[in-house]
Amino acid sequence: MSEHIVPVKVYVGIFLALMVGTAITVLAAFQNFPGALNVIVAMTIAVVKATLVVLYFMHVRYSARLIWVIVASALFWMAILFALTFSDYWTRGWT
Amino acid sequence: MEEFTPPVPSKINYINAQYGLKSWLLTKDHKRIALLYLGSITFFFFIGGIYAMLIRLELLTPQGDLLQSTTYNKVFTQHGIIMVFFFLIPSIPATLGNFLVPMMIGAKDLAFPRINLLSWYIYMLGGLITIYALLAGGVDTGWTFYTPFSTTFSNSYVVAAGLGIFINGFSSILTGLNFIVTIHTMRAPGMTWFRLPLFIWSHYATSLVMILGTPVIAITVLLVAFERVAHIGIFDPAVGGDPVLFQHLFWFYSHPAVYIMILPSMGVVSELIANFSRKNIFGYSFVAFSSLAIAVFGFLVWGHHLFVSGQSIYAGMIFSFLSFAVAVPSAIKVFNWTATLYKGSISFDTPMLYALGFIGLFTIGGMTGLFLATLGVDVHVTDTYFIVAHFHYIMVGGAIFGYLGGLHYWWPKISGRMYPDGWGRFSALLIFAGFNLTFFPQFVAGYLGMPRRYHAYPPEFQVFNVLSTAGASILAVGYLIPAIYLVWSMRYGKVAPGNPWNLPGLEWRTQSPPPTENFDYTPVVTWEAYEFAPPEETEVVGRFRDEVPEKV
Amino acid sequence: MAESYVEHEVGHPALQHHFANLEQQREAGTLGMWVFLVTEIMFFGGMFLAYTLYRSKYPEAFAIASNHLDIKLGAINTAVLIFSSFTMAMAVYSTQIGKRRAQIISLVATIILGLAFLGIKAVEYYQKYEDHLIPGSLIPGNPFNPDPHAMHLTQGVLMQHVQMFYWIYFAMTGMHALHMIIGVGLLSFLLYFSVKGRYSPEYHNPVEVIGLYWHFVDIVWIFLFPLLYLLGRHTGGH
16 A cells, blocks of 8 residues: 555644634735735635645645646646636627 | 357356346446447437437428427427437447447456446436426527526526436536546556557547536536526626626537547547558557547637627637647547558448548538638628538537447447448448538538528528438438347347457457456456557467457 | 466455455545546536626625625634544544544544534525525525615615625535535445444545545635635725
8 A cells, every 4th residue: 555644743733724824814804905915815825725735634745646637637627717718708898 | 251150159248147127227337338328329319310300301491381480499409409418428438438448458347337327327317307308398599508598588498408418417427537547547457558549548538528528517507597497697697697608608518528529439430440451550649649639629719609709809819729729639630540541451341431431521520610710701600501510520420420430340349249241331321421411511501691590591592401301311211220230130140259350459359248347367468559460470360369368 | 477467356345346456446436536526626617717707897796795794604614614624634544544433533523513514504594594685586485685775785886796796605605515415424424334344444445535525625615715705805894
């Protein structure tokens, strides 16, 4: 069995990091940042949290390259869906 | 073909291993599930075919005399829904793919046999709900379900049909998932990626499209159904919704869905061309990777269905360019097949006739696709019969030719019997002739401006429609003949040897029909794909062709 | 060559007939779940696309509608779900090292936390029902008809765009809740067999695979929480 057993310490650390991330994102939401910064901060924190879950809770950090490819391809196809749809909307004469 | 004594008649195979209806309905054997699918998609094919005949009969004359306009709307809608979602999408993957993917890679079954059976039940449930929608009153939105017509104005059974398609989508997802996992984890020892038959590569690419695209159509039709029931407004411009969003979501799946139909067919044709030329395929890795390239590029082009939706010239240019790009991997395949034929020892068996027909018809379908990717031409022919002809060249001339070719080619393996070769060749030629007579005139009519989806048309288009209806009648006879003789051959056909075509592929190295676990031993692969022995050794290979692979 | 020959290993009762060994079976199971999660990502992707489009079209209406959601319950639920992800990870861990008691306790904790999440969600839904915020005529007899004053609707913002937010809110959280319900069902199945002692360090693929699913559902919520509850708070939230 080639499986990697992640130590409990790591799980606890990730759990605490996720809780802290949740607290920060709630607090940040009430600050009036300039421009689109509120969105950027909220989404950055969400992406970091999701990445921690994927890498440690879902063991991707210790998984075969194939799993990395699968995760990456899902994100890539989401990017296609968004990018090409908005390539239409952003250039339309009407909205 | 040489005569060989059939395998010992008492030999147990997957068909006679168990008896009784229950043994079929609860089977986890991928080969039996393939046959369940074969029966059900044939049923749906003939339902869709009846609608096609009604369309052609109505269009025989310019007046709307046979069907009323509302009935006609339902007839072409239902033809589309049945053929696309319940025949073409599952056609090759669920039957030939189900049967052959494990056999070709030397596995005993797909990775998840229970999920495989589940996918068939899901398919049947989706099919039954759709049939309910047809019987209860039909659907008249066109197979594309464009909003806000489908959500607000149509007085037909949109929710039931949408639900049927939603459910059916899961069957497609589960099939794709099963194939991907099986190909990754269950290859026999020695079966490296570049020893895989091209049929496997194309099914891998198809599965990618299935798992990445189908969920999007699932959520889309679900939203349409909710919109219709509860009038919430997600796609309804009257309450702030955007119908163009529906078109984006719909075509994000439905354009790649064309590649779900054509890629497996290309895989079949790669097999047929190499094996009936008795030559290694020209440019194996190019053909293999072009399948993946089609699967990826196929997701980038859907915007060409929105050229006339008020899309900007910039977005139009992007999608136009990307649509041209998808022609490159398709052309690579056509060139490689042609190069494979060169100096091959070609035999014109029935499957090969279908394969050669495929190359010609797919080329016409693909080239006219380039016309449509060109912005200006597209505006001229949008919503005309040119479009109808184009996609039928791909879906019938491409997908169905590959399907029928593959079905004949592997029929001895599936059923253990040979089909009658004379009838086979005759019907292949009949289908080819009938197909061209049906759809070629539609290119002309469409280019001259005949719009699609009307039950009446100006009299000057009648000549094309008469030709088309005549062709459709020939086509119908052409489809009926194989349906009859294939059933006939299951009982009366000549008993097929394990390797009737004398080929190196793994699926031919076991008895026909195969045993439940496909091989008596786990095969160990020591040869490349399409590795034909030099002529002097062919004889020797042939002698052992009924043998299971020897333990190396 | 004879040594490279792979035959079906006889032995472990959980080994299915068509796999050569448990390692292959485990690999297939894990890969299958990952491929399935890809389809899930695309499934939610369609709704995320709709959210992004309409939020960019109607930012004020979305901010107003979002500010009416209960941020406290949303934040508590986020914490509950993250905690359940942690207990799920512990369930996998304790199975891997063969501690049955810890495994059962972790599974029970995960189920309880999942149910707690659903309970809090139900409370939120009920509040929306009372405020007539269920979009369209989804609930017969209680159409979308909130009090504009209570919503703090500003000039020029249309109620139908607020309704669009609520439809996306219900579609996405509803779909997420459905996944939670399925997840709780799968966990109960795990718990049943875990009590029966089926899972061991050699064979624990079901625990692992259902764990992946559970974490995925958690990730969806990690995105839903800021998108639905937080964006727009700074524009005069209360």
